[in-house]
Amino acid sequence: MSILSLLDIAKSGITAQRLALEVTSENITNVNTPGYSKQTTVFTTATVSQERGFPLGNGVRVAEIQRAYDDFLQMQLKSENTTKGWSDTVLASMTRAEQLFNEFTTDGLGKSLQDFFSAWQDLTANPQGQPERQAILARGQQLADQFKRVNSYLNDIRTEANQSLEGVTADVNDKLRKIASLNEQIKQIEVQGARANELRDQRDLAVRQLAEKVGITYMEQTDGTLNVSLSLGQPLVLGKDAAVLSLQPDAANSGFYRIYSTAPGGKTAVDISSIVGGPGNGQGEMGGTLQVRDSLVNGFLADLDELAYTLATEVNAVHSSGFGLTGSTGLDFFSTPATMAGYSGLGGISVAISNSNDIAAANADPSVGGTGNNTNAKDIASLFDKILPLSGGNMTLGGFYNSLVGKVGVSVQNAERSATLSEGVLKQLDNLRESQSGVSLDEELANLIKYQKAFEGAAKLINTGTEMMDVILGLVR
Template identity: 35%
Template sequence: MSNIYGLLSVGRVALATQQKAIDVTGNNIANVNTPGYSRQRLNMESTDPIRYGAGQMSRGVRANRKIDRMYDQFLGSQINNENQSLGKWEAQNNSLEKVEMIFDEASGNGLNQAMGDFWNAWQELANNPSGHVERVELLAKSQTMAGMFNETASDLEQVGKDMDTNIKGTVDEINLLSEEIADLNAKIQKAEVGGHSANEFRDQRDSVLKELSGFIDINAFEDNQGHMTVLTGGGHPLVEGVSAYELTTEINAGHYNVEWVNRDGNKTDITANISGGKLKGWIKTRDVAVPDYLGRMNDLSVSISDNVNDLHTDGYDLNDNLGGDFFSGTSALNMAVDSALLADTDLIAAGSLSGDPGDNGNALAIAELQNSILSDINSSTFDDYYNSIVSDVGSSVKNAGMNYNHQASVTDQLDNYRETVSGVSIDEEMVNLVKFQHAYDAAAKLISTVDEMLATLMNI
């Protein structure tokens, strides 16, 4: 700035710098409602000084090629970690609500009612052991109860199949997100060559990373080239540099397992290592909750079948013959009334003595099973055992719902805090806009003044 033309250069660069600052401010204002956008700030700096008189003086202002991005890396990592838990509890809550609907007793038409009707039907038969109407009614109530067991078991198995569908779809989504992160890594590296900024691409990558964390537990870190490396919780890479690895699903014991595929195509089962995200929630419901409830329903149905069959085979029917099995099947899914009884109601063994068609001893003994404490179902009655299943389902749903609501609150708080760090404030941007506008006007005034000085010199 040793001469008047140096002043013109100062004014020119100042105009360009303030113009760029206005551009950045305008971009912030335009993205005030854009999810995941981090506000930007032009990094202004003095130009290199030159000797001026006895000292040095800067030649004005200039814009650094790298535009600052208002972003807290540690906060971003915390959001992703909490999002993993949120995804897990969301999946568990949604899937367990489906299980709860299967055990819905509020309508009065559930399995509790069916079992009560079954035992009452035996009591009615005891009041009239040779009655045809009572025998037909008993078989109808027995078929209803067996059908309820069948339906409950089938519905529970369907929940497991639904979880498999969700798992397979989620694995496909994870692969797409991993490829998107790898593609953004390449774009960031290309854009930032020479010290330029790739803030928009970084915002996009953070948004994709947050979405990915909702599906599976991950660890992510950035290298010195700007590449984001993403690992599963078990340490298997999903993204390295500009390359993405693939997850796949394989059938194992009737269900999908999640497998990681390396560069050579070799697969590693990582199902047991998944600890977060929706994948974890669905896997836990499929592999823990559903088998537990289904197993307990099988225990209940088998206990009813075995205990009723034991007594029925010791009783006598209307033909004065020992009774056969009342129920067939080995689980809740295939529990059924014996076909021979459905064909001939006289084969129901209501009596305990031979040669007495009016004997009701066996019908009374079977009816009394309702109140018996049985060792094969945890020393409880049939009703108490089933009610414990229903209670546990409700408790699991409540627990999952509470954890989901808690995690949703935590992530909301973190998102709100992120907005205070990275979000756009219209008030702040408007102030900046006025500030940069005045600076632009001042730079223009400087050029105008220098022009007048040049005119004066030309007229001397």
């Protein structure tokens, strides 16, 4: 081996250790960078050559800069982020809805329902009493107002969920553009034989963030790009091209949005609302938002309408057959329901009479024996405990209200349970990723010293080779 070969070997050592020091420095400086995966310098011996019949090495070279990455773990993080996005979104809305519904022992619709029938019970003791009659009008109006308050609040939840789609859609589009841009950059780097580790880390983080917004799947291509699709297959990112999600007015539901997608590189937008938020498909924040708006809250509103409609229909049927103090008859107590849908809201349930003398407590005309008659008042008061055929089965009005409260509570519990579970799983997955891909400062500082010493050794080898060359040149002179 010549002195020049010795210097070449030393040069390879300096070059390799310098690169290793740069990689270690990159790890240390990115110890707190979200999504960053530690990198490792992989060394290999240079090509072996024959020297006087003996195989001798020609130094060291860097085979690759390896990224600590687990694709299976990335898929798990993606899936769990999707669940968390859905759970948090539904939980926030259902917690708000839960505040509306209270037991009969507290203020709210349930208490107003009980107070209304209690007022009719009080009237049976004094059918001609004006205070009792005024109390019925007041309790009836209070009950109607409570129906409208709850209806309005539930509709506010739907409206806010609908408006939140604007922000979610913008976030999704931003993530799609970012992934497509990173695809192009990664392809340009890796087609030259390099490895775009930092860009891949950024892309993986963007994928996890996108998964929190909407349910997705992905597949890496041979050129290093990542194709991303909705869970049911509609493409979102193809190479350097990204889909564009947009919101368009829903013709069947005024004021609400439908979600459309223009495929990567395409020009025609297609409706993906049922794909993103349909039964069994609702995933991520977008799916959770659509489920709250189109399914959960709608179910509560339908039950609320049914309760108000049944209450008014049953009370009106008895009241219209009775007689007031002045002989009035055939009057509905509540506004006559045209349809069940929307009856609990504005323009729906209200007290139809204003004169307390028109409250039909008797079942006979006062002029022929109705004075002091409380039969009709007793019949209305008994409606509270009457078993009625309702959508949830045969039950009382109070029982139906309790079932509505139960539905809201179950929705909250389901979302809460899912949110707690996904939070715990995500914490475990993050810890696992940190243990595999996170930067350990202790380990990197140890590597720093190791590579520094190797660099110093290679530099010393150059000094030795230089001295040997000087000796030889001195002999020649």
